[in-house]
Structures are given as C-alpha cells and as structure tokens.
Amino acid sequence: MVVAFLMDNGPVRYYYFDRAAHKERFLFTNRKDLEDWPLQKMHPVIIKSRDGLDLVSYLTLPVGSDPEGKGRPDHPVPLVMDVHGGPWVRDSWG
Secondary structure (H helix, E strand, C coil): EEEEECCCCCCCCCEECCHHHHCEEEEECCCHHHHHCCCCCCEEEEEEEECCCCCEEECCHHHCCCCCCCCCCCCCCCCCCCCCCCCCCCCCCC
C-alpha cells in the first residue's frame, strides 16, 4: 500500500509499505523544492475576539525563537497576521 505522511514542517512524504514483509520504502515528496528548507512547526492558538468569539488560529514562530517547541517565543518576535476566509472557512493545519 502507499502511505502519505502529512507534516506541518515539511512536504508530504509518500512511502510504499509491503504489508507481508513489514517494510517501507520511501517514494517521493509532493514538494521537492521544500525538502532542504528549515520549516517550522505550527501551533494551534485560540484568540478571544472583542465580541467573545474564539478565533481558531495557527502560529508559526521564527527559527530559533522557541527552543522548547511549546509555541511560546523566549523573546518578543515580529508578527505577521494573515486574516482570510471569513467565519465560514477555516485554514488548515499543514
């Protein structure tokens, strides 16, 4: 069977898995151009809006700013907020 691993800090990785032999073999990624880049993990964050609604968000921090990997930088970092989709669409993890 072919198995795909979705990651938030890299391209999707595809493997061939031989069930009888219990062995896997790497096939390819969906974005070869991203394989050598140091991509960061995404952290789910809930932001409370002024009207009390929960805004489900994803936070990606700059390289080296979160040494413990908990989604909290160890010093202030710049913020770029990408607001899109409206209340009927949610961006996806990845």
